Amino acid sequence: MNAIRRALVTGISGQDGALLAARLLAAGGEVVGTHRPGGDAAGWRLRELGLAGHARLRMAALDPRDRDACARLVAAVQPDAVFHCAGQSRVADSFRDPLGSADANGTSTLNLLEAVRAHAPAAHLVLAASAEIFGAPATAPQDESTPLAARTPYGLSKLHAHAAVGTWRASYGLRASSAILFNHESELRDEAFVTRKLSRAVARIALGRAADVALGNLDARRDFGYAPDYVAAMVAMAARAEPGDYVLATGVAASIRDFATAAFAAAGIALDWTGDGLAEVGLERGSGAARVRVDAAFFRPVDAPLLVGDAGKARRDLGFTPSVDLAGLARRMVEADLARERAAST
Numbered sequence: 001m002n003a004i005r006r007a008l009v010t011g012i013s014g015q016d017g018a019l020l021a022a023r024l025l026a027a028g029g030e031v032v033g034t035h036r037p038g039g040d041a042a043g044w045r046l047r048e049l050g051l052a053g054h055a056r057l058r059m060a061a062l063d064p065r066d067r068d069a070c071a072r073l074v075a076a077v078q079p080d081a082v083f084h085c086a087g088q089s090r091v092a093d094s095f096r097d098p099l100g101s102a103d104a105n106g107t108s109t110l111n112l113l114e115a116v117r118a119h120a121p122a123a124h125l126v127l128a129a130s131a132e133i134f135g136a137p138a139t140a141p142q143d144e145s146t147p148l149a150a151r152t153p154y155g156l157s158k159l160h161a162h163a164a165v166g167t168w169r170a171s172y173g174l175r176a177s178s179a180i181l182f183n184h185e186s187e188l189r190d191e192a193f194v195t196r197k198l199s200r201a202v203a204r205i206a207l208g209r210a211a212d213v214a215l216g217n218l219d220a221r222r223d224f225g226y227a228p229d230y231v232a233a234m235v236a237m238a239a240r241a242e243p244g245d246y247v248l249a250t251g252v253a254a255s256i257r258d259f260a261t262a263a264f265a266a267a268g269i270a271l272d273w274t275g276d277g278l279a280e281v282g283l284e285r286g287s288g289a290a291r292v293r294v295d296a297a298f299f300r301p302v303d304a305p306l307l308v309g310d311a312g313k314a315r316r317d318l319g320f321t322p323s324v325d326l327a328g329l330a331r332r333m334v335e336a337d338l339a340r341e342r343a344a345s346t
């Protein structure tokens with residue numbers, strides 16, 4: 001294991017980028033974090049983590065789709081690890097702009113691999129890849145040997161990036177690794193994703209500021225882990241001399257209905273799922289207190305019924321251990337949103 005002295009983190013204002021920065025800085029390293037040109041450099045996550053203005057954190061504007069800009073930045077920073085988290089992370093949005101996802105996730109990875117190859121060839125690049133590269137897999141749980149068969153434009157863009165990492169490793173001997181991340185959530189998750197959408201809605205409902213929440217497919221089953229565990233594993237990947245690909249997942253599948261139940265329970269609201277079809281979500285029917293509505297606008301043309309990972313390799317090589325279960329995850333997220341909501345009203 002090598003200590004990471006200077007890391008380049010693309011997408012520092014996102015959930016994973018901010019959590020990576022926190023971990024790397026706490027270990028005594030330097031971090032150069034990239035943000036979108038013209039965007040809020042620090043961002044609310046770095047502020048919530050108390051990292052804005054940190055002495056060992058530098059910010060740099062970067063559009064990773066710009067090949068020359070990637071080369072210039074890697075040459076200037078001379079990192080010993082590159083964590084590539086920037087990109088388009090919303091599966092739902094990728095159906096509306098497939099080429100945008102391809103550029104943001106695929107092209108950007110090629111640009112960074114080339115920048116590292118030319119200007120920092122000893123650096124270890126770790127890609128934030130995704131379980132969406134498996135598409136709608138025929139077998140469960142999925143591991144590093146599961147066939148790659150992306151079915152969404154987002155999944156395809158991450159498959160391109162993931163395959164590029166393996167290609168640069170094989171073709172050029174680059175230390176490049178892919179973290180095949182299953183859904184990983186935290187208090188810092190974007191509200192576009194279902195867990196945070198729910199935790200915020202539950203907080204607002206519990207405080208009487210909203211009546212209900214509209215969701216899409218409640219039957220999809222996903223493997224929801226706690227994001228800080230996943231970034232810790234990514235740091236462990238970068239610290240290893242040997243590059244490789246790792247599934248990061250809890251191994252436990254939960255439906256969106258399960259997560260909703262846990263999130264409402266965290267605020268002391270018991271959901272009563274009865275009936276079938278759309279009426280099924282008329283919770284507490286008769287009491288006039290339906291909390292969850294199904295809205296066709298939130299369904300996707302393709303939505304894998306079940307994604308659940310086997311992180312055995314990460315457990316063995318990296319000591320990866322998921323630390324938070326579904327109820328604990330929902331509780332942390334709802335408590336954070338209750339605190340934010342209360343603070344907003346004062």
Ligand SMILES: C[C@H]1O[C@H](OP(=O)(O)OP(=O)(O)OC[C@H]2O[C@@H](n3cnc4c(=O)[nH]c(N)nc43)[C@H](O)[C@@H]2O)[C@@H](O)[C@@H](O)C1=O
Pocket residue numbers: 088089090091092129130131132181182183184192193194195197214215216217218220221222256298299300303304
């Ligand atoms: C591994 C993967 O993980 C994440 O992508 P995601 O799985 O699409 O995450 P999500 O929270 O948007 O959807 C999870 C499930 O929840 C269903 N769902 C129901 N109702 C709503 C709803 O109202 N909103 C949303 N967003 N989803 C809904 C939706 O149909 C899907 O089945 C990203 O980190 C991504 O970057 C990544 O790589």
